[in-house]
Amino acid sequence: MEFDRFVADRQRSLFRFAVVLCGDPHLAEELVQSVLARAFEHWSRISAADDSNAYVRRMLVNEYLSWRRAAKRSTPVAGFPDHQVASQPDHAERYTEAAAVAAELDRLPRKQRAVLVLRFYAGMSFAEVAACLGCREATARAYATRALATLRIDMESRSFSLSAAKEEF
DSSP: OHHHHHHHHHHHHHHHHHHHHHSOHHHHHHHHHHHHHHHHHTHHHHHTSSOHHHHHHHHHHHHHHHHHHHHTOOOOOTTSOHHHHHTSOOHHHHHHHHHHHHHHHHTSOHHHHHHHIIIIISOOOHHHHHHHHTSOHHHHHHHHHHHHHHHHHHHHHHHHHHHHHHHHO
């Protein structure tokens, strides 16, 4: 199969390219695997290109850029001081924050939670939310207002306790 030959011939060079691109061998391996999986699905179109290697390298660059945008992370590059990396937010904080938001949403009544999820996660208008829930638009807005007020109060009380805890240490 032509794709198997391409992978056998180019996988190491694609991996080296990815390592130089992102500065992390583990991330580079993930990038290459992801791109090769997508390339396999579209191999008939890619093999018809003038330079399939250049096409796959471009896919690799696009994948890397989309991962960086989505994760908003920066990886260290050889020759740059580590203090630049330390100033970047820890990716674990994003998961902790998401877990905290999920825990707060769990405390809301089901309809208020549904309104927030439909409005802010699914991106629906209040009219669409109301139609989905079978209520008036004003009711959907009221649910959202109450839910946000509840979350705001809970978050403010949590931030006060966190700031007090920081002062103790």
